[in-house]
Amino acid sequence: xxxxxPRSAPEERLVNLVVALMxxxxxxxxxxxxxxxxxxxxxxxAGASKDALEKMFERDKESLRGLxxxxxxxxxxxxxDDLREARYRVPTAEYxxxxxxxxxxAEVALLNIAGGVWGTESxxxxxxxxxxxxxxxxxxxxxxxxxxxxxxxVRDASFATLQRAIEECRVVTFTYLRPGEGRPHExxxxxxxxxxxxxxxxxxxxxxxxxxxxxxxxxRIIGDVTVTRTKFPPxxxxxxxxxxxxxxxxxxxxxxxxxxxxxxxxxxxxxxxRAQEAPQGIVVPYVDMHVFADELASYGPxxxxxxxxxxxxEVMRRLEATLALHGGIR
Numbered sequence: 001x002x003x004x005x006p007r008s009a010p011e012e013r014l015v016n017l018v019v020a021l022m023x024x025x026x027x028x029x030x031x032x033x034x035x036x037x038x039x040x041x042x043x044x045x046a047g048a049s050k051d052a053l054e055k056m057f058e059r060d061k062e063s064l065r066g067l068x069x070x071x072x073x074x075x076x077x078x079x080x081d082d083l084r085e086a087r088y089r090v091p092t093a094e095y096x097x098x099x100x101x102x103x104x105x106a107e108v109a110l111l112n113i114a115g116g117v118w119g120t121e122s123x124x125x126x127x128x129x130x131x132x133x134x135x136x137x138x139x140x141x142x143x144x145x146x147x148x149x150x151x152x153x154v155r156d157a158s159f160a161t162l163q164r165a166i167e168e169c170r171v172v173t174f175t176y177l178r179p180g181e182g183r184p185h186e187x188x189x190x191x192x193x194x195x196x197x198x199x200x201x202x203x204x205x206x207x208x209x210x211x212x213x214x215x216x217x218x219x220r221i222i223g224d225v226t227v228t229r230t231k232f233p234p235x236x237x238x239x240x241x242x243x244x245x246x247x248x249x250x251x252x253x254x255x256x257x258x259x260x261x262x263x264x265x266x267x268x269x270x271x272x273x274r275a276q277e278a279p280q281g282i283v284v285p286y287v288d289m290h291v292f293a294d295e296l297a298s299y300g301p302x303x304x305x306x307x308x309x310x311x312x313x314e315v316m317r318r319l320e321a322t323l324a325l326h327g328g329i330r
Contacts, residue, residue, distance in 0.1 A: 013039025017060055018069055018090060027074045027087025030057060061088075156218045159194065161225040162203050166191045166237065171208070171230040175222040179290040184222045189214065190232045192240035197248045197287065198274075204244030206236070215244055217288065252285035257292070258306040259284055267302035280306060293318060 016038045020028060034040045034053045044053060061071055074087045158174065165172045172191050177184035189205040196202075200217060207214040260281040261268045275282035286292035293314035296303055300319075305312040 013037075014060055014064060018064065021071060021088055021090040024089050027072070027089035029085060029087050030054065033057060033088070156201050158203075158218050158221045158225045159201060161227060162191050162194060162218075165225070165227045166194065168227070169231050169234050169237070171228045171232065172225050173228065174225040176216055177220050177222050179220075179288075187214075187216065189216075190236060192237050193244050195241050195244045195248070197245065200291070202244065202248070204240055204247075213243070213247075215247060217291070219291075248287055251287050255286050255289070257284050257286060257296075257308065257311055258282075259296075260304045260306060262302050265299070265302040267296075267299035271303070286311075289314060297322070 017033070020033065020037045028036075034044055034050065034057065040053055040057065044050070065071055070091060072089050072091050074089065162172065171188060173186060173188045175184045176187045188208045189203075190208065191203050191205040193204045194201060195204060195215075200219065202215050202217055204213070204215045206212070258278060258281060259271065259275075261271060271282065271284055275284045277283075289311055293311060296305060296311075296315045297318035305315050
């Protein structure tokens with residue numbers, strides 16, 4: 001059988017390449033990169049062809065540029081088009097902030113979290129450049145802050161379609177499954193706003209079947225969203241996002257869970273940001289009992305639901321189902 005060349009993860013190779021290109025002032029030639037940077041070097045030593053590695057390097061450059069990493073090509077001064085001995089580097093100026101701008105460790109942590117919330121496809125080139133400079137400061141950060149990093153996913157299956165429908169002011173239909181219902185039902189709405197609440201996306205609009213405003217969790221939409229040819233006045237979108245968020249906050253204020261949480265655990269860290277202290281533990285507001293029960297059950301013995309009883313029952317049902325799935329305690 002042919003020998004298998006060692007392979008590192010593509011992400012690891014890209015990181016090694018960025019580090020190498022940032023560490024050089026004069027730049028590195030392609031030959032130097034392929035023979036010395038981890039991820040390329042091992043494959044060269046294992047007998048991979050230079051042509052194949054050069055193609056890999058070109059793809060890696062494009063990938064990094066797509067992520068907002070500025071790779072500078074330094075060619076022959078007398079013949080800039082001659083790239084045979086070209087050198088590559090990441091300009092350190094791209095990672096430097098003006099001297100009069102400083103951040104505290106807590107501010108650096110929060111800016112990193114903010115930058116990590118949105119995927120790279122949602123960040124502009126200027127935003128990516130700014131985030132690189134912030135991360136290059138190298139400040140120490142507070143552990144309680146970096147321990148929780150929310151992630152907003154803009155690639156929910158229905159997100160892009162709903163966003164387009166809102167922009168075009170068109171009615172949509174979709175199949176929606178509510179908790180506790182045996183089968184999904186078709187909804188027909190005027191979509192007015194997409195809002196994020198507690199790291200989950202919701203679409204807010206006017207339900208034409210119910211003749212009332214409604215908010216739907218994108219995760220419960222089954223199948224594709226259909227954009228119809230029926231339009232509605234753009235003025236209906238004004239203030240829709242604020243109304244949606246106000247409604248979600250009002251629901252959360254009415255539904256509050258009393259929890260006992262073990263200090264120093266993941267549950268304590270994640271729940272603390274939205275909790276209020278109580279004599280027996282902490283009080284946490286929530287919008288959707290079933291979604292919240294999923295979260296609480298994922299913490300296992302780190303958290304105990306004191307009240308309300310229906311939330312406690314939902315969490316217990318999930319824990320018992322997990323226990324049964326794994327064959328009980330042996």
